[in-house]
Amino acid sequence: MNPHPFPNNTGWIEVITGCMFSGKTEELIRRLKRARIAKLKVRIFKPALDNRYSDEEIVSHDLHSIPSQTVESPGEILENSADAEVIGIDEAQFFDESIVEVCNKLADEGKRVIVAGLDQDYRGEPFEPMPKLLAIAEYITKTLAICTVCGNPADRTQRKIADHSRVLVGAADLYEARCRKCHYIPEDE
Ligand code: ZN
Numbered sequence: 001m002n003p004h005p006f007p008n009n010t011g012w013i014e015v016i017t018g019c020m021f022s023g024k025t026e027e028l029i030r031r032l033k034r035a036r037i038a039k040l041k042v043r044i045f046k047p048a049l050d051n052r053y054s055d056e057e058i059v060s061h062d063l064h065s066i067p068s069q070t071v072e073s074p075g076e077i078l079e080n081s082a083d084a085e086v087i088g089i090d091e092a093q094f095f096d097e098s099i100v101e102v103c104n105k106l107a108d109e110g111k112r113v114i115v116a117g118l119d120q121d122y123r124g125e126p127f128e129p130m131p132k133l134l135a136i137a138e139y140i141t142k143t144l145a146i147c148t149v150c151g152n153p154a155d156r157t158q159r160k161i162a163d164h165s166r167v168l169v170g171a172a173d174l175y176e177a178r179c180r181k182c183h184y185i186p187e188d189e
Helices: 024-037 074-079 098-108 130-136
Strands: 012-018 042-047 057-059 065-067 069-071 086-089 112-118 139-143 156-159 175-178
Touching (some): 012 024, 012 130, 024 065, 024 086, 024 112, 024 139, 074 098, 086 098, 098 130, 112 130
Parallel strands (some): 012 112, 012 139, 042 069, 042 086, 086 112
Antiparallel strands (some): 057 065, 156 175
16 A cells, blocks of 8 residues: 555654545554554554544444544543554544644654544645644555545545534534535535
8 A cells, every 4th residue: 555665663653634434544444453463552542522433442434443542632642652552543633733742752752653634624724733744744645535426536525514613523414525626615595
């Protein structure tokens, strides 16, 4: 999947990013399961905000799952990662900016850090802190979905209702994947 080989004797950061329904969490789970098969010590975290499917597991939209720990802040990831060799973080766009420093610190300690998150909000604007994570990562994977209107590759998340809060947790009930041409910002009636 990745054109570059992984380094030895050092940590690094991998970012998996894209719109909703593009398979980010599925790809995160795939990498973490492979790390487990390799007998590495794996820890997985997600923000308390994202409780759409389960509190103790990361679950992708197609319901693949892996046990995870829910945390209130990035600092808790540091506190709970001392013995880990591989750290997975899902829905990173819901953490504050300090997630950037936490990921750097973990990688500096020699750990492999795999972060998944939305790169754009429902307006198509960069979704902080993802731009900074993309800038400091050694490896980046952008996952594309399929546009529900025209079938082209899609990298935007279409909100189906006119709610203008940036964070509005939902799944297929509130969102669908759209390409650049078919995506629009919902206006108030
Ligand atoms: Zn389209």
